[in-house]
Amino acid sequence: MIKIDNLHKYFGRLEVLKGINTSIKEGEVVAIIGPSGSGKSTFLRCINLLEQPTEGSIWIKDQEITGKKTNISKVRTNVGMVFQHFHLFPHKTVLENLTYSPVKVKGMPKKEAEEKAMDLLRRVGLAEKAGEYPNRLSGGQKQRVAIARALAMDPEVMLFDEPTSALDPEMVKEVLEVMKSLAGTGMTMAIVTHEMGFAREVADRVLFLDGGQLVEDASPEEFFSMPKTVRAKEFLEKVL
Amino acid sequence: MNLDFSGVLPSLPYILQGIGTTLKVVVLAALLGFALGIILSLCKISSIKVLNWIADFYTSIFRGTPLVLQLMLIYFGSPQVFGIQIEPFTAAFLSFGLNSAAYISEIIRAGILAVDKGQKEAAMALGVPYRKMMMDIILPQAMKNILPAIMNEMITLTKESAVVTIIGLNDIMRRAYIVGGQSYRFFEPIMLAGLIYYVLVMILTIVGKLVERRMRRSD
Ligand SMILES: Nc1ncnc2c1ncn2[C@@H]1O[C@H](COP(=O)(O)OP(=O)(O)OP(=O)(O)O)[C@@H](O)[C@H]1O
Ligand SMILES: [Mg+2]
Numbered sequence: 001m002i003k004i005d006n007l008h009k010y011f012g013r014l015e016v017l018k019g020i021n022t023s024i025k026e027g028e029v030v031a032i033i034g035p036s037g038s039g040k041s042t043f044l045r046c047i048n049l050l051e052q053p054t055e056g057s058i059w060i061k062d063q064e065i066t067g068k069k070t071n072i073s074k075v076r077t078n079v080g081m082v083f084q085h086f087h088l089f090p091h092k093t094v095l096e097n098l099t100y101s102p103v104k105v106k107g108m109p110k111k112e113a114e115e116k117a118m119d120l121l122r123r124v125g126l127a128e129k130a131g132e133y134p135n136r137l138s139g140g141q142k143q144r145v146a147i148a149r150a151l152a153m154d155p156e157v158m159l160f161d162e163p164t165s166a167l168d169p170e171m172v173k174e175v176l177e178v179m180k181s182l183a184g185t186g187m188t189m190a191i192v193t194h195e196m197g198f199a200r201e202v203a204d205r206v207l208f209l210d211g212g213q214l215v216e217d218a219s220p221e222e223f224f225s226m227p228k229t230v231r232a233k234e235f236l237e238k239v240l
Numbered sequence: 241m242n243l244d245f246s247g248v249l250p251s252l253p254y255i256l257q258g259i260g261t262t263l264k265v266v267v268l269a270a271l272l273g274f275a276l277g278i279i280l281s282l283c284k285i286s287s288i289k290v291l292n293w294i295a296d297f298y299t300s301i302f303r304g305t306p307l308v309l310q311l312m313l314i315y316f317g318s319p320q321v322f323g324i325q326i327e328p329f330t331a332a333f334l335s336f337g338l339n340s341a342a343y344i345s346e347i348i349r350a351g352i353l354a355v356d357k358g359q360k361e362a363a364m365a366l367g368v369p370y371r372k373m374m375m376d377i378i379l380p381q382a383m384k385n386i387l388p389a390i391m392n393e394m395i396t397l398t399k400e401s402a403v404v405t406i407i408g409l410n411d412i413m414r415r416a417y418i419v420g421g422q423s424y425r426f427f428e429p430i431m432l433a434g435l436i437y438y439v440l441v442m443i444l445t446i447v448g449k450l451v452e453r454r455m456r457r458s459d
Contacts, residue, residue: 048365077367087362091380101366104376135459153366 001026008055018212031199034209048079080150088134095130120148140171160191258412268333273340280345302342328409351382391448
């Protein structure tokens with residue numbers, strides 16, 4: 001599904017990603033963990049071209065998205081992203097947040113987009129909030145809407161950048177539940193997270209980044225019970 | 241002090257007729273200023289350097305010279321530059337519109353930059369192309385924040401429009417001045433004109449407050 005080959009990213013002189021090689025299979029759920037500043041967000045953002053890789057290539061299905069002729073907008077409609085701080089459109093209602101890009105980008109008829117949006121809102125348990133403005137929602141509700149908004153574009157891949165880090169503790173669970181059920185539908189997911197329990201339970205694989213390098217690539221059982229590298233051991237000692 | 245408004249009362253309708261002229265100039269200038277202001281502000285935040293330069297240069301020219309000079313330049317200069325004498329009305333709304341665009345573009349630029357960076361990222365992540373992102377996501381949010389500043393600009397425009405008197409356009413100010421000249425009593429008609437401007441500005445202020453309240457619906 002996704003193949004990443006020798007991915008380098010520089011910000012000016014600073015090398016943030018130092019040659020990452022990995023691939024993500026269709027339907028796989030990958031947890032990306034690592035210390036702050038290790039390049040997790042940057043890595044994720046390269047996959048939907050919010051950051052332009054400096055070197056290396058990324059393939060989604062059979063298409064090289066890092067090629068010169070890529071239609072960036074097309075790539076992004078196929079790769080959904082959920083941010084730490086939700087970034088819902090505050091001047092649009094919940095329903096409008098979900099229908100905006102299907103209608104404006106994909107040209108979906110409004111009625112069809114609304115029906116689909118309502119389906120998705122039911123799936124995340126927020127159908128009754130369709131007419132509300134985002135500012136009236138709690139953090140957990142906002143994030144569930146943000147997930148539904150990304151899903152409204154029918155992406156084949158979903159990226160999550162610390163989706164629960166900005167939430168009050170009592171709201172973390174409802175968001176993780178939604179993600180878990182999404183994983184159950186066979187969605188291909190890459191999740192940057194500090195929720196080790198969730199990574200362990202839901203992820204098929206764990207990628208451990210440190211200093212811009214992919215230090216470990218293992219199953220959750222392996223990674224959490226017997227990490228191979230010192231860096232991963234030290235990291236886990238700190239967070240667990 | 242001897243004040244006698246009874247003398248100007250017969251001329252009241254004549255002065256009031258100037259409201260139409262003033263409003264037409266202001267509305268057209270506002271529309272022109274707004275449309276051009278948006279374009280200039282987009283040039284200012286563009287990553288294309290030439291566009292930055294052009295927009296900044298434009299702004300510095302219109303902010304760096306008196307409005308009345310711009311008005312005279314356009315009105316009295318038009319036969320030389322364009323080979324035709326344009327109407328006072330055209331000269332008025334053109335110069336005010338072009339001038340307003342400079343100020344409005346600065347206001348909008350600041351408003352766009354104040355919108356949370358995450359909004360742009362979210363739109364981009366959904367595949368929304370630049371133009372639609374600006375029109376549907378960024379500008380509406382920017383507008384909400386800058387509405388008070390835009391209202392201020394509209395109020396300034398309404399009051400400053402009185403300088404069109406100088407090129408002979410029969411607005412409120414000029415009519416008051418003419419009435420004064422005919423009766424040799426300037427104080428009363430000009431006071432009256434002042435009152436009319438004041439009421440117009442008050443109406444604008446109230447309309448601005450209403451629009452603002454409507455836009456705060458989503459808070
Ligand atoms: N736009 C940018 N310009 C310059 N430097 C950047 C930019 N974005 C990120 N960086 C730098 O790149 C490095 C990696 O950042 P990144 O956000 O990918 O880390 P992260 O692993 O997601 O960290 P965190 O857990 O704190 O979110 C950091 O040193 C950061 O300062
Ligand atoms: Mg990060």
